[in-house]
Amino acid sequence: MLKFFKEMNTDPISVIISTYNAEAWLEKVLWGYEAQTFKNFEIVIADDGSGPATKELLSSIKKQVSYKIVHVWQEDEGFQKSRILNKAIVASSYNYILMSDGDCIPRKDFLQVHADYREKGYFLSGGYFKLPMDISQKITKKDILEGKCFDIDWLKKNGLKSSFKNSKLTAAGSKASFLNKVTPTNASWNGHNASGWKEDLLAVNGLNERMQYGGQDRELGERLFNYGIKSKQIRYSAICVHLDHARGYKTPESIAFNVAIRKEVKENKIYWTPVGIQKD
Numbered sequence: 434m435l436k437f438f439k440e441m442n443t444d445p446i447s448v449i450i451s452t453y454n455a456e457a458w459l460e461k462v463l464w465g466y467e468a469q470t471f472k473n474f475e476i477v478i479a480d481d482g483s484g485p486a487t488k489e490l491l492s493s494i495k496k497q498v499s500y501k502i503v504h505v506w507q508e509d510e511g512f513q514k515s516r517i518l519n520k521a522i523v524a525s526s527y528n529y530i531l532m533s534d535g536d537c538i539p540r541k542d543f544l545q546v547h548a549d550y551r552e553k554g555y556f557l558s559g560g561y562f563k564l565p566m567d568i569s570q571k572i573t574k575k576d577i578l579e580g581k582c583f584d585i586d587w588l589k590k591n592g593l594k595s596s597f598k599n600s601k602l603t604a605a606g607s608k609a610s611f612l613n614k615v616t617p618t619n620a621s622w623n624g625h626n627a628s629g630w631k632e633d634l635l636a637v638n639g640l641n642e643r644m645q646y647g648g649q650d651r652e653l654g655e656r657l658f659n660y661g662i663k664s665k666q667i668r669y670s671a672i673c674v675h676l677d678h679a680r681g682y683k684t685p686e687s688i689a690f691n692v693a694i695r696k697e698v699k700e701n702k703i704y705w706t707p708v709g710i711q712k713d
Contacts, residue, residue: 442548446474447525447631451514451624452535453481456490458569458676459535464577465673467498471544475501478535479521482509512687515640515649518624519710522631522639531628532650537561537673538572540583546671547628556633556657559626560618560668561675562601568592569676582674604669612669620664622654626673633662638709644694645687652695660704 448466452459459478466476480487488504495502505521507513522530531547533539550557564572564582568591572582581587585602593599604612622629627650637656640649654664697703707713 442551443473444529444548445527446471446544446548446628447477447527447530448474448544449477449479449518449521449525449530449532450535451479451481451518451521451532452483452487454483454487455535455678456483456486458678459487460490460494461572461574461577461676462533462535462538463494463498463502464574465538465540465543466500468541468578468580469539469544470541471548472499474544475503475526477503477505477521477525479514479517480504480506481512481514481517482507512645513642514624514646515642515644519639519642522634523710525631528631529628530631530634532624532626533673534625534675536676536678537625538577538582538676540672540674541580543671543673546667550665550667550670551628551630552665553630554661555663555665556622556627556629556654557667557671558620558623558654558664559628559671559673560601560623561625561673562598563675564588564677565592566677572676583672601669601672609669613666616666616668618666618668620666621651622657622664624650625675626668626671627654629657629662633657633660635710636660637704638706638711640709641694641706642708644691646683647688648691648695652691652698655695655698656704656706659698659702 491504505524507517571591576582583602585599637660640653
């Protein structure tokens with residue numbers, strides 16, 4: 434049993450990263466994956482209609498990193514993140530998928546934590562540590578590769594204020610496990626830091642493409658629950674820092690529309706979306 438567990442934890446991971454016209458942030462994120470201690474992975478870029486600059490960045494950085502990058506792109510038709518994520522799921526090579534965003538730099542043990550905690554019948558729910566804009570802009574490639582942007586002392590020297598939330602970066606081992614258990618935050622599917630088995634994502638037909646910004650990731654997790662999949666909380670173990678940015682695509686209408694869909698999913702125990710990877 435122990436031998437199987439160790440073998441499973443070395444199995445490859447497909448990392449899906451969503452992006453849209455944010456090359457400066459995406460480059461920082463990709464250097465974060467170069468620093469990973471877990472090396473058996475590919476990156477699948479889910480590009481929701483970015484211009485040529487993103488393609489140029491990926492063409493350049495592919496020559497500098499040690500991992501495989503697959504670029505999945507679609508025409509810009511407004512916020513269609515669910516659609517491009519579904520295309521990225523199909524394009525992914527491996528049986529285990531981690532989803533994150535092009536504004537979340539992973540700590541060096543990020544993938545190893547997901548690999549260690551993964552288990553059949555579960556998905557993993559992580560969080561992020563949000564940085565202000567001035568610190569987000571200061572972070573360099575060197576800071577990422579050396580892990581400085583995860584060091585609380587370095588962050589405080591660069592203007593980070595003291596907060597209980599800082600414990601996300603300082604907790605380790607048994608303390609992190611304890612905080613994972615006692616946190617009141619639900620172990621939901623969070624698009625910036627969540628992972629699960631590709632067969633489970635296909636079984637619920639991926640993301641609901643009717644949904645715009647605001648909860649489409651949570652709705653995926655709720656359908657996984659309805660399908661019988663459970664979740665594990667790893668928000669204090671799988672660490673990424675979130676770079677600041679504007680959210681011009683968030684509207685009251687999109688939020689209300691998505692809330693109604695999620696209410697229907699919960700009340701009727703729906704697990705399959707008819708507007709997902711397969712179209713009914």
